[in-house]
Amino acid sequence: MSSRRPSSNIERRLSERRNSDRPGLMGSRRPSIDPSRLVPMGMTSANLGDTFNVVFIGAGNIMFGSDEGPWNHSFRLEHKLGPRLKVVALIDPAVDRATAVLQKKCESFVVSAYQDTRIFKTFEDFIKNMSPRDRPRAIIIGSPPMFRGTTNPGRDIEMQILQHFPGVPMFVEKPIATGPETELDNTFQVAKAIADSGTLCSVGYMLRYLxxxxxxxxxxxxxxxxxxxxxxxxxxxxxxxxxxxxxxxxxxxxxxxxxxxxxxxxxxxxxxxxxxxxxxxxxxxxxxxxxxxxxxxxxxxxxxxxxxxxxxxxxxxxxxxxxxxxxxxxxxxxxxxxxxxxxxxxxxxxxxxxxxxxxxxxxxxxxxxxxxxxxxxxxDDPFFSEISNFIDTIEDIEDDPEGAQILSNxxxxxxxxxxxxxxxxxxxxxxxxxxKAEAEVEAALALEAQSGPKA
The missing domain is CATH 3.30.360.10 (Dihydrodipicolinate Reductase; domain 2)
Known part of the structure; x- marks a missing residue:
C-alpha cells in the first residue's frame, strides 16, 4: 500500500536502529510511572510555594468542563496549585463565552485564581497588553485542534509561544491538530521547533496516565x-x-x-x-x-x-x-x-x-x-494525574527522577x-x-445488456 511519507518512515526507522543496540525494541520502552504514585486528587494537598501564573488558551469544555465528559483542566489546576494559581489571561475569540465562564469562577471559592484574569481575543492582544508580572510559568492550550499544530498564521499558537515565551512549558490538548494530511510535514516542523528549543511540552493523552x-x-x-x-x-x-x-x-x-x-x-x-x-x-x-x-x-x-x-x-x-x-x-x-x-x-x-x-x-x-x-x-483520575505530573515536572519537586514524568511529548x-x-x-x-470495482462490474453488465444475449 502506498504511503504519503515513505521516505520519512524509512529514515525514522534507520535512525532508531543506528541509535539502539536492540533494534525494534527501543520504541516500545516508553516512559512509565509506578502506578502507586498516581494518587487521586482528593488525597493530595496543594503544593506550597510562590504564585504560579498560568495562561489559558481556549474557554471551551476542555478547559472548563461540561456535562458531556469528565474533562476540566481548570478544575484540576485549582486542586493541584490551590491558592498559588493565578490565571493571568484567558484567550478566546468568543468573548461572551469567556466572560461567562470567568464570572462563574469568580462567584466560587476559587475567586483568588481568577479575580485579576483578563480576557483577550487573540494571543497577540495578550502580548501587546501584558505587563512583566503577567509572565506565565505555564500555558495551557485547549483551543480546537483545527486552530493549532501548524506554522500557518492563525493556526500556529505553539510557534507564537516559542517566539514570545521561549522555554515556558506548554500543555497541549489532543489531537495536536486537525487538518489536511498534506500538512503533516508542517506539523512535524512544529514538533522539531519545540524539541530544539528544549521547551517542556505535555500532550493530553490522559489514558497513558491511568x-x-x-x-x-x-x-x-x-x-x-x-x-x-x-x-x-x-x-x-x-x-x-x-x-x-x-x-x-x-x-x-x-x-x-x-x-x-x-x-x-x-x-x-x-x-x-x-x-x-x-x-x-x-x-x-x-x-x-x-x-x-x-x-x-x-x-x-x-x-x-x-x-x-x-x-x-x-x-x-x-x-x-x-x-x-x-x-x-x-x-x-x-x-x-x-x-x-x-x-x-x-x-x-x-x-x-x-x-x-x-x-x-x-x-x-x-x-x-x-x-x-x-x-x-x-x-482514578488520569486528567488530574497528567496535570499533576506536568506541574511537578516544571517545578522539579521530586527527588526521584522517576517520580514525575511527561508520558506524551x-x-x-x-x-x-x-x-x-x-x-x-x-x-x-x-x-x-x-x-471502482463495483462500477466496472455494473458497466460491464450494462454493456452486456445492450449487446443482447450471447449466442
Missing amino acids: KAVQKMKQILNDNNLQVMSTIARYACAYESIAKPDWWDSAKSFGPIIEQGTHFCDLSRYFGGEVDIDSVQAHSLGWDEPAGKLSKIKFDENVIPPERRIPRVTAANWKYDNGAVGSFVHIVGLQGKNYSCEFEVFADGYSMKLVNPYVSPVLYIRKPGDDDETTIRFGD YEDAVKTYEFTWAIRRAAEESRAARL
Missing part, C-alpha cells in the same frame, strides 16, 4: 516482555453525539482522527512505533445497507455525501519490532454509554483494559494460570496524529477501490 495502564506497563517491564499484539475496540454511543461538525469528515476529520486517537495512541504506547507503510484498513460507509443508522439526532442530509463519516473503520498494521496491531472503531451504539476495550498480548500474558474512560477494569492472565485476575480502579503526539491519518487514508483507498 493506573491500569501503568500497571500493564509495570508487568511488561518487570518481566522484560515484548508486546506481541495489541487489539483495540472503541464503540461510541452515536445517539448522544448531536454536534453536526463531528459527523462531517471535512470539519472533524473523521472519528479515527478526532475520537479514536486515544486508542491509536495507546497502541503506540505499548507496541512501539508503527510501520506506517504496513497500515491496512476497511470501512463501512453511510450509504451501505449495514451503515444505516436510525437515531442520528440531526438531519445528516445537510452534509455532502462525500463528507459523511464511516460507521465502522477496521485497521491492522505491523510495529517496527514485528508485533501486530489492530483497531476497530464503531459508530453504532445508542444511549449514552460507550464500549471500549484495549488488549495486550505478550509471551504467557494477556492484559485487557475495559471501560477506561469511566471505571477502568483490568483483566490479567499470567503464565501457569488459565484464570484471569481482575483489578478494578474506581478512584509533542513529537510523540505528532506520530500518533500521523498514524490516525494513515488509517483514515487506507480506509478511504480501500473504499475507493471497491467502489
Whole structure:
C-alpha cells in the first residue's frame, strides 16, 4: 500500500536502529510511572510555594468542563496549585463565552485564581497588553485542534509561544491538530521547533496516565516482555453525539482522527512505533445497507455525501519490532454509554483494559494460570494525574527522577496524529477501490445488456 511519507518512515526507522543496540525494541520502552504514585486528587494537598501564573488558551469544555465528559483542566489546576494559581489571561475569540465562564469562577471559592484574569481575543492582544508580572510559568492550550499544530498564521499558537515565551512549558490538548494530511510535514516542523528549543511540552493523552495502564506497563517491564499484539475496540454511543461538525469528515476529520486517537495512541504506547507503510484498513460507509443508522439526532442530509463519516473503520498494521496491531472503531451504539476495550498480548500474558474512560477494569492472565485476575480502579483520575505530573515536572519537586514524568511529548503526539491519518487514508483507498470495482462490474453488465444475449 502506498504511503504519503515513505521516505520519512524509512529514515525514522534507520535512525532508531543506528541509535539502539536492540533494534525494534527501543520504541516500545516508553516512559512509565509506578502506578502507586498516581494518587487521586482528593488525597493530595496543594503544593506550597510562590504564585504560579498560568495562561489559558481556549474557554471551551476542555478547559472548563461540561456535562458531556469528565474533562476540566481548570478544575484540576485549582486542586493541584490551590491558592498559588493565578490565571493571568484567558484567550478566546468568543468573548461572551469567556466572560461567562470567568464570572462563574469568580462567584466560587476559587475567586483568588481568577479575580485579576483578563480576557483577550487573540494571543497577540495578550502580548501587546501584558505587563512583566503577567509572565506565565505555564500555558495551557485547549483551543480546537483545527486552530493549532501548524506554522500557518492563525493556526500556529505553539510557534507564537516559542517566539514570545521561549522555554515556558506548554500543555497541549489532543489531537495536536486537525487538518489536511498534506500538512503533516508542517506539523512535524512544529514538533522539531519545540524539541530544539528544549521547551517542556505535555500532550493530553490522559489514558497513558491511568493506573491500569501503568500497571500493564509495570508487568511488561518487570518481566522484560515484548508486546506481541495489541487489539483495540472503541464503540461510541452515536445517539448522544448531536454536534453536526463531528459527523462531517471535512470539519472533524473523521472519528479515527478526532475520537479514536486515544486508542491509536495507546497502541503506540505499548507496541512501539508503527510501520506506517504496513497500515491496512476497511470501512463501512453511510450509504451501505449495514451503515444505516436510525437515531442520528440531526438531519445528516445537510452534509455532502462525500463528507459523511464511516460507521465502522477496521485497521491492522505491523510495529517496527514485528508485533501486530489492530483497531476497530464503531459508530453504532445508542444511549449514552460507550464500549471500549484495549488488549495486550505478550509471551504467557494477556492484559485487557475495559471501560477506561469511566471505571477502568483490568483483566490479567499470567503464565501457569488459565484464570484471569481482575483489578478494578474506581478512584482514578488520569486528567488530574497528567496535570499533576506536568506541574511537578516544571517545578522539579521530586527527588526521584522517576517520580514525575511527561508520558506524551509533542513529537510523540505528532506520530500518533500521523498514524490516525494513515488509517483514515487506507480506509478511504480501500473504499475507493471497491467502489471502482463495483462500477466496472455494473458497466460491464450494462454493456452486456445492450449487446443482447450471447449466442
